[in-house]
Amino acid sequence: MASRRDDRSADTLTFTERARRKQLIECTIDLISTRGYPATSLAAIAEHAGLSKAAVLYHFASKDNLTQAALAQVLEEFTAYVSERVAAESDPRAAVVAYVRAMVGYQQANRRHVRVITEMLLDDGGGTRLKTPGSHDTAGRWQALAELLAAGQRAGRFRPFDPTVVSLAVGGAIDGVISHWLAHPDLDLDAAADELVAFTLHAIEPRTP
Known part of the structure; x- marks a missing residue:
């Protein structure tokens, strides 16, 4: 199931949404580079970003979608x-x-x-x-x-x-x-x-x- 933002192009996102997605992508890069892909869970990304897992899922429907964006x-x-x-x-x-x-x-x-x-x-x-x-x-x-x-x-x-x-x-x-x-x-x-x-x-x- 796609999140509300997964099917929208970047130019239709608000400044805050773009900034949050960028933050999540950077956190994902950090975690994959230090812990490896298998240990980079949505929960770990959310914790690293200081957000709830639900907030991550609001922007990316799954770990796969987020890691692919990274x-x-x-x-x-x-x-x-x-x-x-x-x-x-x-x-x-x-x-x-x-x-x-x-x-x-x-x-x-x-x-x-x-x-x-x-x-x-x-x-x-x-x-x-x-x-x-x-x-x-x-x-x-x-x-x-x-x-x-x-x-x-x-x-x-x-x-x-x-x-x-x-x-x-x-x-x-x-x-x-x-x-x-x-x-x-x-x-x-x-x-x-x-x-x-x-x-x-x-x-x-x-x-x-």
């Missing part, structure tokens, strides 16, 4: 950050470098968001934590990078290769570095970003005889 906000901010930095570059090589650095830089500066993404999009082995349709579509996750690589090929800047395969390889390397950093925060992510850029350029630039 994930959507995280992904929207992440995508906007990367897109803005890529769009600032007109050269294909510089755009790819900007993409790799932005992917690492955003996650370095937004550890909470990384936790939300890993908690909600990555399988825990039992398949119970997958809440987003198509979350296992790994190629789709890296489609923007594949398009940048294909554009560079059309411009004659990159060697012939399958953009999807290379985007998966580069994306997997980024995921691997971030995963290690989450477990070992002492990892120098700035140095890691330099290595990821070198790895990517070695994979895509023309090979010298």
Whole structure:
């Protein structure tokens, strides 16, 4: 059953309603990033926000609706950050470098968001934590990078290769570095970003005889 607000667009909500929804989304991000998705209940969110559970349900019909709104906000901010930095570059090589650095830089500066993404999009082995349709579509996750690589090929800047395969390889390397950093925060992510850029350029630039 939908709440009174779930089926309304954001521009029809009052200032107070928008502020309350934003507060609940931020509380949800906090809890998922610190406690994990399974422990983030509606009761826990309500307590963290200083509200009743009924007040939470007034704005979001269920935990799933609220956590999906939190994930959507995280992904929207992440995508906007990367897109803005890529769009600032007109050269294909510089755009790819900007993409790799932005992917690492955003996650370095937004550890909470990384936790939300890993908690909600990555399988825990039992398949119970997958809440987003198509979350296992790994190629789709890296489609923007594949398009940048294909554009560079059309411009004659990159060697012939399958953009999807290379985007998966580069994306997997980024995921691997971030995963290690989450477990070992002492990892120098700035140095890691330099290595990821070198790895990517070695994979895509023309090979010298």
